[in-house]
Each structure stands twice: as structure tokens, then as C-alpha cells.
Amino acid sequence: MSTTDAPSFAGLRVATFESRMAGPIAELITKYGGVPVTAPALREVPIEDNPEALAFAERLIAGAFDVVLFLTGVGTRYLAQAIETRIPRATWTAALNQAKVVVRGPKPLAPLRELKARVDLQAPEPNTWHEVMTLLDAQLPVAGLRVAVQEYGKPNPELIEALERRGASVTRVPVYRWVLPEEIGPLRRAIAAVAAGEIGAALFTSAQQVEHLLQVAAEEGREADLRAALGRATVVGSVGPTTSETLREHGLPVDIEPEHPKMGHLVAAVAAGWRAVGKAVPPAL
Known part of the structure; x- marks a missing residue:
């Protein structure tokens, strides 16, 4: 694979809803040329x-x-x-x-x-x-x-x-x-950014992140806009079958799922495959 073909987000804003692994997944997104938007969606x-x-x-x-x-x-x-x-x-x-x-x-x-x-x-x-x-x-x-x-x-x-x-x-x-994080400001801002068509990819690493994202979006009155953006402009990456099943149960797309259900594989797969999805992603920063 040549350098030009290497997996890259090419400056896209990439939302992640991780909590415990928020730092490592943000580092991976940056490594692949993305701009991480960190919005923890839950805490244990x-x-x-x-x-x-x-x-x-x-x-x-x-x-x-x-x-x-x-x-x-x-x-x-x-x-x-x-x-x-x-x-x-x-x-x-x-x-x-x-x-x-x-x-x-x-x-x-x-x-x-x-x-x-x-x-x-x-x-x-x-x-x-x-x-x-x-x-x-x-x-x-x-x-x-x-x-x-x-x-x-x-x-x-x-x-x-x-x-x-x-x-x-x-x-x-x-x-x-x-439960939801004690501070949900970052999650609210990420929802607003997705709904406004400003996020190129959204990465889900657990089913409960999906539940909480939709819960807060509904509370904010942004659920319809969020759903529309995830269908049209934001590439949706799911870590594995359980998370994918939950996304589909809620009528949301699963654009990319890695072969192995691991966080690193998810980031790499979306960095490699987002262009092929064919969505109208927003311009890179």
C-alpha cells in the first residue's frame, strides 16, 4: 500500500463516545489524521x-x-x-x-x-x-x-x-x-455538531452509548436532526455485532464494522473505508 493509500481521516472531525478509553481512542483518531470530538456517553x-x-x-x-x-x-x-x-x-x-x-x-x-x-x-x-x-x-x-x-x-x-x-x-x-456521565456538556455539544452536519464519522464502541446518545438527543429536541445526519452526512462505525444490532434496532445505519470487535480495529477500518461509504461528509478542518 502506498502512502497515498494509507488509511486516513484526512482532517475529518470524528466523534467518539468512549468513557474509560476516551484518551486512547482520541490518540488513535489523531494518529489516523482525524480531529477527535470526545463526548463520553456513559459511566459505569x-x-x-x-x-x-x-x-x-x-x-x-x-x-x-x-x-x-x-x-x-x-x-x-x-x-x-x-x-x-x-x-x-x-x-x-x-x-x-x-x-x-x-x-x-x-x-x-x-x-x-x-x-x-x-x-x-x-x-x-x-x-x-x-x-x-x-x-x-x-x-x-x-x-x-x-x-x-x-x-x-x-x-x-x-x-x-x-x-x-x-x-x-x-x-x-x-x-x-x-448511567449518563456526571457532566454531559461534551455529549450535548457532540449531538449538536452531528445534527448540524459537522461530524464526518461517529464511532460507537458499546450498545449503551447508542441508547444514551438517543436519550440525550431526545431531551435536547435534536433526535430527528441527529438521525437525519447519521443517515446522510456522518459515517457510522460500530465496534462489533452487539453494538451494530442496537444501532439497527433504533433505525440507525451501520456503515463500517471491523472484522475483529476491537477499538483499534474500528478506528483503522473507518479511517480506511469512510470514503467508500459515499456519504456527503462535511469538509475536513
Whole structure:
């Protein structure tokens, strides 16, 4: 590939709604010649005094679960922290190792290693509930099994329903929830810029970012303009299938989705492919 063909935003303004990784994704956008517009759309809030986590640990110790499914790394850490306010680590992790431990993707692996917990099955990319169910159907049929699911952000009803349809007894273990950032000024300004046709690309790295973007846009009276701009003038990049599914459920386009559901792959894919989408993007700065 020649220098002229190298992936580049060529000065486009690129909106990102990341929170924890706001700095790194802005650096990547800049690296690819874009102007980052950073507008965090959510923050993770641990569920304080989490009775569900403690009840889960007590039932786990009593041998009440055959399978424990971990969905996220952050949620796995928060779950351990909540449990260990009352129950020693060695006690509950010994019980965990008596069950089958399944992870949705790679992110729970590090915290589980720290806990010295065994991992029996890991779902492949793109790490959605579909891959989890395909894996279980092939290697660990759940009919008649008692399954605990560490939930993240908001519930995943499709996963719960799929498990129950196969005859599993499912216990949900909510560990953290998503709320809007304490300061939503940057998000409001980004919405106004998108609605005005000033943003060349918008990058979504989680489904909840989509929910919050539309929520705030509606509160600001800009939802119709936002939707029109995302359809006409702003290239929409989605990190992976779960986020893409949410965008489409809300009637929004998915112009570019990388082969691998990773933030760096998303930025590179949009930098390489935005021109081919054919939208009337605004002039570069």
C-alpha cells in the first residue's frame, strides 16, 4: 500500500463516545489524521451494597450452581469486590471451581486468573450471546442445569431467554449499571455538531452509548436532526455485532464494522473505508 493509500481521516472531525478509553481512542483518531470530538456517553457505576452478589456467593458455596457465566472483565472484578466485603476469597473461589466456568470473551480471563479460578469454556469472537449459546449447545448442553449469569450494564434478555428455552434454571447476578456521565456538556455539544452536519464519522464502541446518545438527543429536541445526519452526512462505525444490532434496532445505519470487535480495529477500518461509504461528509478542518 502506498502512502497515498494509507488509511486516513484526512482532517475529518470524528466523534467518539468512549468513557474509560476516551484518551486512547482520541490518540488513535489523531494518529489516523482525524480531529477527535470526545463526548463520553456513559459511566459505569458499581451497585453499592450488592445483595445479589452476596446471595450468589452464598448459593455458590452451598453448591446451588452447575454453571457460572461471566460476561465482562469489569463486571467480574466488581463481583469479586462485592463478595469479598463479606466472604473470604478462598471460600467463594473454591466453590466457583466446583462449577463449570464459562466466559463470553477474553476480558474476564485476567480477573479470573487473579482469583485462581479455572475457566472451562470461552466463546469465540465476536463474543456475543449467539456465540455463547453455540458453544454451550456444542460442549455443555444446559438442559436441567442451574446457571448463574453475571450481568453487565443492562440485562441481556436474549441470552436469558435462550438459556431458559433450553431448559436451564437461570439466576441473574447484576453487578454494575450504566448511567449518563456526571457532566454531559461534551455529549450535548457532540449531538449538536452531528445534527448540524459537522461530524464526518461517529464511532460507537458499546450498545449503551447508542441508547444514551438517543436519550440525550431526545431531551435536547435534536433526535430527528441527529438521525437525519447519521443517515446522510456522518459515517457510522460500530465496534462489533452487539453494538451494530442496537444501532439497527433504533433505525440507525451501520456503515463500517471491523472484522475483529476491537477499538483499534474500528478506528483503522473507518479511517480506511469512510470514503467508500459515499456519504456527503462535511469538509475536513
